[in-house]
Amino acid sequence: MHSINSNDWRLSVAPMMDWTDRHCRYFHRLLSPNARLYTEMVTSAALVRGKQLRLLEHSQQEHPVALQLGGSDPHELAEAARHGADAGYDEINLNVGCPSDRVQSGRFGACLMREPVLVGDCVTAMRDAVSVPVTVKCRIGVDEQDEYADLQHFTETMLQAGVEVLVVHARKAWLQGLSPKENREIPPLDYQRVYRLKREFPQLVVVINGGITAVDAVREHLAHVDGVMLGRAAYHDPYVLARVEQALYGVPLPTRESVLQHMRPYVEAELARGTALKHISRHILGLYQGEPGARGFRRVLSEGAHREGAGWALLEQAMAPMLAAA
Numbered sequence: 001m002h003s004i005n006s007n008d009w010r011l012s013v014a015p016m017m018d019w020t021d022r023h024c025r026y027f028h029r030l031l032s033p034n035a036r037l038y039t040e041m042v043t044s045a046a047l048v049r050g051k052q053l054r055l056l057e058h059s060q061q062e063h064p065v066a067l068q069l070g071g072s073d074p075h076e077l078a079e080a081a082r083h084g085a086d087a088g089y090d091e092i093n094l095n096v097g098c099p100s101d102r103v104q105s106g107r108f109g110a111c112l113m114r115e116p117v118l119v120g121d122c123v124t125a126m127r128d129a130v131s132v133p134v135t136v137k138c139r140i141g142v143d144e145q146d147e148y149a150d151l152q153h154f155t156e157t158m159l160q161a162g163v164e165v166l167v168v169h170a171r172k173a174w175l176q177g178l179s180p181k182e183n184r185e186i187p188p189l190d191y192q193r194v195y196r197l198k199r200e201f202p203q204l205v206v207v208i209n210g211g212i213t214a215v216d217a218v219r220e221h222l223a224h225v226d227g228v229m230l231g232r233a234a235y236h237d238p239y240v241l242a243r244v245e246q247a248l249y250g251v252p253l254p255t256r257e258s259v260l261q262h263m264r265p266y267v268e269a270e271l272a273r274g275t276a277l278k279h280i281s282r283h284i285l286g287l288y289q290g291e292p293g294a295r296g297f298r299r300v301l302s303e304g305a306h307r308e309g310a311g312w313a314l315l316e317q318a319m320a321p322m323l324a325a326a
Helices: 022-031 046-047 074-086 101-105 110-114 116-130 148-160 180-185 191-200 213-224 232-236 239-249 257-272 277-281 293-302 312-325
Strands: 011-013 036-038 066-069 091-096 134-142 165-173 205-211 227-230
Touching: 011 239, 022 036, 022 239, 022 257, 022 277, 046 066, 046 074, 066 074, 074 116, 091 110, 091 116, 110 116, 110 134, 116 134, 116 148, 134 148, 134 277, 148 232, 165 191, 205 239, 213 227, 213 239, 232 239, 239 257, 257 277, 257 312, 277 312, 293 312
Parallel strands: 011 036, 011 227, 036 066, 066 091, 091 134, 134 165, 165 205, 205 227
Antiparallel strands: none
């Protein structure tokens, strides 16, 4: 087993369905050399029964990178975890926080917080199968089951199963009556509950997630917990990753243009493999968020990337007015 160093989880980017694909992670890595990156959730059934091992594809530059799995069958999760470790992932993360209907019907995601013993069995099976860390991502509660005591019991069960790292989205999940999007916005954030968890379980590496968008907030949270996971902010305003990187690790702030230039070999290699530019460029749209000319940059990319034969020249075209203004 690897020994856990809490510093490895100081900064990470949340696993986000349909977002944090390999192109996104490559781009995020250029902005943040130290952040821990996560895949979007892959179901254990897709890997084991569907034999869709192509879902594990990633590039060496992405490390440290974790595979997030969804599922509730300990044997199947163990096999999926093994596939992930064999593919080179640095961590296997079990999702018990996602509130989507599709996830509930498959009995995984947030509904599993009601079944801590089953989650513990899943974790134990996964830990027996791989030597990389097995971690859990959860919410602070689910539906009516949202007393602190419920979270405490869940956490105790995780510790007994050998979990050393718990990523906590600081909102509860309402499985009935709220859409996944509403579940990211409506239940109020309760950071204090996550801080309390860290105080009461000091041996556990606790990473906080939910609504964190700025460097000052990251610093504030790190006074109370071991790590911060950025979610939507890293997508809508990806340059925030470079700012946090500078604040936490003293890494010089790269220019946005230099980040894009570093993307060029990757973009060209992917185009040569037959990847359409739009699959890569959609992750870059927010790079100039808040800067003069940002809207024009987004427009050039979003209008041009889906056209036949779109390539690196389109990125040059989008960047040109930004360079002229700089």
